[in-house]
Amino acid sequence: MSGAFPTRTALGRQPYWDWRAASNFMLGGSGAGVLVYAAVCGERLLGLLGAALVGGGLLCVWFEIGRPWRALNAYRHGATSWMSREATVAPLLFASALGAAWLDSPGLRWLAAALAIAYVYCQARMLNAGRGIPAWRNPRSVPLLVASGLAEGAGLGVLAGGFWGPMALPVWPMVLLTALLSARVLALWSYRRALPKMVAPGRALRELSRFGRVSGAVDVLAIAVAILATADARIAPLVTASALIAAGSGWALKYSLVIRWSYEQPFAVPVTVARGGEVAPGARPEG
Amino acid sequence: MTRYVMVVDLRRCIGCQTCTAACKVANGTPPGVQWRRVLDLETGSYPDVRRTFVPVSCMHCGNPPCLEACPTGATFKHEDGRVGIHYDLCIGCAYCATACPYHQRFRVTRQSFAYGSEPTPEEAHKFDPARLGVSSKCTFCSDRIDLASHSGRVPGVDPEVTPACVNSCIAGALHFGDRDDPASNVSRLLEQNRHFRMHEELGTDPGVYYLYAEGDRT
Numbered sequence: 046m047s048g049a050f051p052t053r054t055a056l057g058r059q060p061y062w063d064w065r066a067a068s069n070f071m072l073g074g075s076g077a078g079v080l081v082y083a084a085v086c087g088e089r090l091l092g093l094l095g096a097a098l099v100g101g102g103l104l105c106v107w108f109e110i111g112r113p114w115r116a117l118n119a120y121r122h123g124a125t126s127w128m129s130r131e132a133t134v135a136p137l138l139f140a141s142a143l144g145a146a147w148l149d150s151p152g153l154r155w156l157a158a159a160l161a162i163a164y165v166y167c168q169a170r171m172l173n174a175g176r177g178i179p180a181w182r183n184p185r186s187v188p189l190l191v192a193s194g195l196a197e198g199a200g201l202g203v204l205a206g207g208f209w210g211p212m213a214l215p216v217w218p219m220v221l222l223t224a225l226l227s228a229r230v231l232a233l234w235s236y237r238r239a240l241p242k243m244v245a246p247g248r249a250l251r252e253l254s255r256f257g258r259v260s261g262a263v264d265v266l267a268i269a270v271a272i273l274a275t276a277d278a279r280i281a282p283l284v285t286a287s288a289l290i291a292a293g294s295g296w297a298l299k300y301s302l303v304i305r306w307s308y309e310q311p312f313a314v315p316v317t318v319a320r321g322g323e324v325a326p327g328a329r330p331e332g
Numbered sequence: 333m334t335r336y337v338m339v340v341d342l343r344r345c346i347g348c349q350t351c352t353a354a355c356k357v358a359n360g361t362p363p364g365v366q367w368r369r370v371l372d373l374e375t376g377s378y379p380d381v382r383r384t385f386v387p388v389s390c391m392h393c394g395n396p397p398c399l400e401a402c403p404t405g406a407t408f409k410h411e412d413g414r415v416g417i418h419y420d421l422c423i424g425c426a427y428c429a430t431a432c433p434y435h436q437r438f439r440v441t442r443q444s445f446a447y448g449s450e451p452t453p454e455e456a457h458k459f460d461p462a463r464l465g466v467s468s469k470c471t472f473c474s475d476r477i478d479l480a481s482h483s484g485r486v487p488g489v490d491p492e493v494t495p496a497c498v499n500s501c502i503a504g505a506l507h508f509g510d511r512d513d514p515a516s517n518v519s520r521l522l523e524q525n526r527h528f529r530m531h532e533e534l535g536t537d538p539g540v541y542y543l544y545a546e547g548d549r550t
Contacts, residue, residue, distance in 0.1 A: 056435065059429070059430050061426035061429050061439060062426065062430060106425075109425075110423050110425045111422075111423065111424020111426070111464075111466055112422065112423045112465045113423075115404075115422075115423045116423055118404040118422075118423050119403040119404060119423060119425070121404050121405045121421070122403050122405040125399070125401075126400065126401055126402055126403040126427075127401075128401070128403035128425065128427055132403065171427075174397070174401050174431060175401070175427070175430035176431050176432075176433050176534060177397070177429070177430050177431055177433045177435060178430055181430070307430075309435055310434075310435070312371055312386070312388065312434075312530065313531065314342075314373070314384065314386055314528070314530065314542065316528065316544050316545075317342075317373065317375055317382060317384040317544075318342045318343050318382075318544050318545075319382045322343055322545065322546075324545050325376070325382055326375070327375075328373045328375045
């Protein structure tokens with residue numbers, strides 16, 4: 046196929062979801078990750094931070110929707126809508142996180158962690174159902190968002206542990222952080238490989254390629270620091286850097302996915318009609 | 333069963349945008365919102381260059397991604413295949429807009445006018461506050477189609493119950509009718525001409541067909 050589309054048919058980034066929607070994915074994923082981290086490490090109060098982050102993300106979305114006073118209607122279509130399912134899991138997550146903190150109950154902490162995983166999975170599937178955006182409908186975006194959310198949460202958990210508790214660099218949190226960062230690196234690599242098959246606009250592919258190189262290198266650096274810090278207590282202060290990267294890199298990834306790579310599915314016709322009725326090759330913009 | 337579809341003859345469309353204007357007048361869409369428009373595609377390289385005009389609108393898909401995404405149930409399907417929106421249920425999250433691979437969902441949050449800060453008499457007459465802050469799109473002129481079921485007239489044949497864009501087309505490029513009726517105008521056109529649907533590979537089962545050559549089916 047040859048030729049270029051005139052400007053008026055060229056599509057850009059989706060115009061509807063801005064930083065407020067991106068914040069829901071950033072805060073919601075991180076909050077879910079913190080809840081999982083709190084259950085794994087047996088932290089009593091950390092779950093409250095996770096629930097607050099999830100709530101903050103939902104509040105951001107509330108400010109974005111066109112008819113905020115009808116927000117409860119979002120519960121009406123759980124049969125097919127991942128947005129409804131996300132909304133359904135959220136109050137259960139809040140209740141279990143509050144109950145776990147109030148009663149110091151390991152059982153409730155694990156229940157909150159399970160709901161947190163369900164929540165971040167709903168978020169990932171919600172973005173994936175945006176079939177008008179090739180970067181979103183890539184099926185590899187689901188493991189990417191789940192892995193990133195859990196890694197961000199582990200990073201924030203390690204940071205919060207340093208502030209709040211007498212955590213003398215225990216091994217398990219660092220092992221968890223290292224494993225989740227590694228999972229995110231793999232998931233991003235897999236996502237980048239699959240995106241061209243979605244017939245994504247060239248602009249999205251170019252931006253993703255630039256981001257992927259930097260993000261992958263930063264994450265690998267964070268993994269190396271986390272491993273070294275676990276082995277040698279003298280470089281323990283670097284753990285903070287590793288944890289910050291785990292959270293910051295994930296937020297940058299989600300912001301880019303929701304805002305920067307969200308080029309719309311181009312129009313395309315498999316054939317065109319030449320003068321005299323002759324059938325000619327089709328047209329698909331390269332973006 | 334009935335399945336209303338639109339058939340677009342790409343050999344006939346001249347890109348005059350009369351259908352675009354007719355839709356705006358009939359539905360009172362605000363500036364920047366075009367439920368119906370005509371893409372102007374230029375392909376090839378000099379001297380072998382051609383232009384193709386492709387009218388697009390909501391495809392009224394048989395398997396609409398917007399309906400699956402909608403968290404409120406505001407998006408619904410009529411039994412005859414048309415996809416509609418209950419404006420009073422919609423929360424304006426625009427999730428449907430990101431789910432539509434044809435970019436035929438629109439959301440405006442503030443009233444605006446074509447000429448300055450005051451509405452024209454037509455704009456004032458057509459303004460519907462229920463459409464502010466919610467999703468909107470082509471309805472296949474649902475008020476007219478609904479009239480058909482009461483009056484016994486036939487959409488696609490009788491102008492009173494046919495979408496405004498089809499009525500307005502000066503080239504006879506747009507057709508509307510029941511695909512499940514083998515004797516309908518659209519069934520005959522699809523039988524006699526080669527055709528395609530846009531982004532069929534996404535599994536949306538779109539309800540807009542494009543004719544491009546004579547002969548049996550695709």
